[in-house]
Amino acid sequence: MTGDRTRTGDGPHVLYVHFDGLGPATTERYEALLALLTDITPVVQALPPDAALADVRGALRYFGRDAAELAQLVRLRALALHGTDCTVGVAASPLLARMAAQAGEPGQVREVRPEETAAFLDRRPVAALHGVGPATARTLCAYGLDSVGRLAAAPPATLQRILGAAPGRRLHERARGIDPTPVTPTAPPRSATAEHRFERDELDAAHRRSTLLALADDLGFRLRAEGQVARALTLTVRYADRSATTRTRTLSEPTAHTPALAAAAYALHDALGLQRARVRGVALRAEELTAAELAARQLSFDVREEKARRAEAAADRARRRFGTAAVRPAGSSPPRAA
Template identity: 60%
Template sequence: MTILCVRFQLPPTREAALPELLGLLEEFTPVVEALPPDGALADLRGAERYFGRDAVELASVIRVRALALYGVDCVIGAGPGPMLARMALRDARPGLTRAVPGGGERAFLDGKPVAALPGVGTATARTLCEYGLDTLGRVAAAPLSTLQRLVGAKAGRELHEKAQGVDRGRVVPNGVSRSLAADRPFDRDELDPDRHRRALLSAAGDLGARLRAVDKVCRTLTLTVRYADRSATTRSRTLSEPTAHSAALTRTAYDLYEALGLQRARVRSLALRAESLTPAEHASHQLTFDPVDEKVRRIEEVADRARAKFGPRAVMPGSLAA
């Protein structure tokens, strides 16, 4: 086991602490890949030799130091590669590292549903299940030619390898990209989808206004849903073009939310994060020749001027003013 996948249990108000926590990981290895808003991958191959400890022992040290220095607990998965470490993280609990030992990949994977494999979406999982390939063990045992007929040549080969525990991923060192976040906590655990959508509308409008105020556009939008049991789901989407347009951000936020398929979920908070920010002057905008779109953008400019003069709540959608 040489790769750790760490998720720090950061409350929304402390997500800005991630760079400091990445610095903690970098005390053990320079090969750290940030996974905003609250996670990271760390390659410990050199660290295991240097410190004379295995990945699980180093994970315990990291957990203790994060608690002692920053008051932040974390959950950690360990595995021979990034994919397996990420999957192990899903089974981890605070105070206990879930580890997949080298040679134990098949034992770990075989009983898991096919949808648990990273990169397998809803449509692919449905297709595989229709042919009885509902677990990774059955996918691994299936002939490669069968998988390629079902999902395509390249995807079938990758699926076959991953189901057998072949993890070709690498940890790519990076920094935490500059980002802006808007969090919308609820007064109580919220079940109502309409209130969820209102929170997303508010957060997307806030992000758009702040991006335009600093002349930035974002390339990626990330939605984090936190539940009553303190678990969380994070989904990201790359936009078709970099934007600071509130309507485009809202549409993407709604799409991310709908894709989760939440049913009677008790939601504690919703957070949107605009990532991969670039100067607005360097961004291109595809002309639509849509008079409605142009009108909305002009209204947005007027609303921004009103907010700058009278405050952020001077202009807002009617559904939020009710």
């Protein structure tokens, strides 16, 4: 055992657990894996569709193990009970735990101790810092701030001039490993996900948009079939270096209408500025689902919209009868097989 380390409040006590190999149709298994975590600690924050944060500070003394050993226990139980491997980052904050998990090959436990924080962050590319998307990374690299170490060494005033006061200050703190964000216990929200992994790094923005349209159409059909509407839409873009960017947009009104979902997906995608990004996969998640009959919908006097909804209903009937591939929206392309 590690003795005093299990009683050190500022030592590693946060686990970022990524459940490897989960897809959009594995909600039940994801919830079972979350239950496995709650058997160790009640402080579990769901990060659907395939990850979670766990604060194990209160479990260290009970189990007589340090955080890294508890992470190994999580991996062992997930494999034995659910046939699912995990990649686990262990650190003193959610930021460092997440980055530790993403710093190497899947299926490992990687720990960053407080005394190792500066060295760990110093050699990481700036794009690996959680919260830095491709557009922000390009801006920082244009100023020579291409590593987390250089970002940490830059004067805070410089970052505030480049990025703005609040984002610059927040990024400077993260570059030094400062992350006061607590792990907030949450259950997985009611959501539905559609995702696609490209067979090769996708550089073509037009093909990414056509794939997003196909995913939005799949989500819309599933929601309409279940009598559900979404209040928000989340886009996750995964890159060749195994990093990812996630953005969420609240919809103007709860909807399961494919054009509305696709428009939100396009806006999220275009805002990322992925001109040269090597995209490995994209996922859309419809959030905050509620029953369609309980959601208020603004009446429309646009004849074209009403025709589009009638055509959508007809297409849904055809899909239920002949299969989901029977009808596709114009402009979408079946995602290339992964």
